Amino acid sequence: MNKERKLIIAGNWKMNKTAAEALDLVRGLKLELANVKEVDIVVCPPFTALGAVSRDILDSNIRLGAQNMSENNVGAFTGEIAAGMLKEFSVRYVILGHSERRQYQKESDALISKKAQAVHAASLKPIVCVGETLAEREGGQTEKVLETQLRGSLAGLSKDQMVETIVAYEPVWAIGTGKTASTGQAELAHAFIRGVLAKMFDETIARRVRIQYGGSVKPSNARELMSQPDVDGALVGGASLEVRSFADIIRNSI
Ligand code: 13P
Numbered sequence: 001m002n003k004e005r006k007l008i009i010a011g012n013w014k015m016n017k018t019a020a021e022a023l024d025l026v027r028g029l030k031l032e033l034a035n036v037k038e039v040d041i042v043v044c045p046p047f048t049a050l051g052a053v054s055r056d057i058l059d060s061n062i063r064l065g066a067q068n069m070s071e072n073n074v075g076a077f078t079g080e081i082a083a084g085m086l087k088e089f090s091v092r093y094v095i096l097g098h099s100e101r102r103q104y105q106k107e108s109d110a111l112i113s114k115k116a117q118a119v120h121a122a123s124l125k126p127i128v129c130v131g132e133t134l135a136e137r138e139g140g141q142t143e144k145v146l147e148t149q150l151r152g153s154l155a156g157l158s159k160d161q162m163v164e165t166i167v168a169y170e171p172v173w174a175i176g177t178g179k180t181a182s183t184g185q186a187e188l189a190h191a192f193i194r195g196v197l198a199k200m201f202d203e204t205i206a207r208r209v210r211i212q213y214g215g216s217v218k219p220s221n222a223r224e225l226m227s228q229p230d231v232d233g234a235l236v237g238g239a240s241l242e243v244r245s246f247a248d249i250i251r252n253s254i
Contacts, residue, residue, distance in 0.1 A: 008233035010042035011240025022049035028243030054089040065093035071114040083122030109152025120161045127166045134173035168235040174215025190230035219248035226253040
């Protein structure tokens with residue numbers, strides 16, 4: 001597939017896989033995907049599996065991501081994980097502001113922007129998630145919600161940092177529900193997001209930022225989604241937990 005930006009397809013394993021199970025999965029992926037150069041491949045295991053996965057993918061084309069990070073560098077923050085700790089495992093990407101954390105941990109755009117700045121200060125790359133709920137979509141609020149989340153979560157980033165930031169559009173109603181946004185709905189939202197980035201930064205920056213789609217991505221819908229001009233990759237939940245389905249999503253996207 002001829003794309004303006006290199007595709008980036010990441011597996012968000014959420015709270016799944018022990019370290020031993022993670023190792024099984026990533027070994028399978030390494031074998032299946034060894035020859036893929038056209039796509040940036042990322043896996044985001046839970047913190048407890050980062051060490052095992054990190055050692056196993058050293059000489060592979062698979063890169064490591066974390067699912068969250070503290071906005072603080074060190075100190076009395078029980079249960080939190082800092083950038084320096086992630087870097088020890090060669091983590092390159094950090095998912096921020098996933099809708100599950102916005103919902104269950106009450107993460108705000110202001111907090112996500114602090115985290116995004118901490119991620120960049122450590123020379124890591126944030127994957128910043130935005131997306132509307134079903135009620136917001138049905139109420140005609142999609143664009144307003146996306147713009148508010150983008151302006152809040154990306155506040156304080158420089159142009160150089162924005163280019164190294166990935167945005168993930170994840171409509172909440174499509175996550176884990178089997179309901180995928182239609183390719184038209186996805187492209188419309190992605191083009192809108194790129195337009196907001198152009199207003200916040202500039203056209204050149206907006207054209208360089210990669211925007212992933214997330215929400216019930218499967219081998220059967222990956223190709224059509226990835227063929228949209230403003231869709232530059234995927235953030236995959238459920239289908240990233242099996243070698244076959246994640247590998248097929250990547251192969252079908254090339
Ligand atoms: P599903 O692919 O399971 O719908 O999850 C999407 C997601 O939340 C990825 O971050």
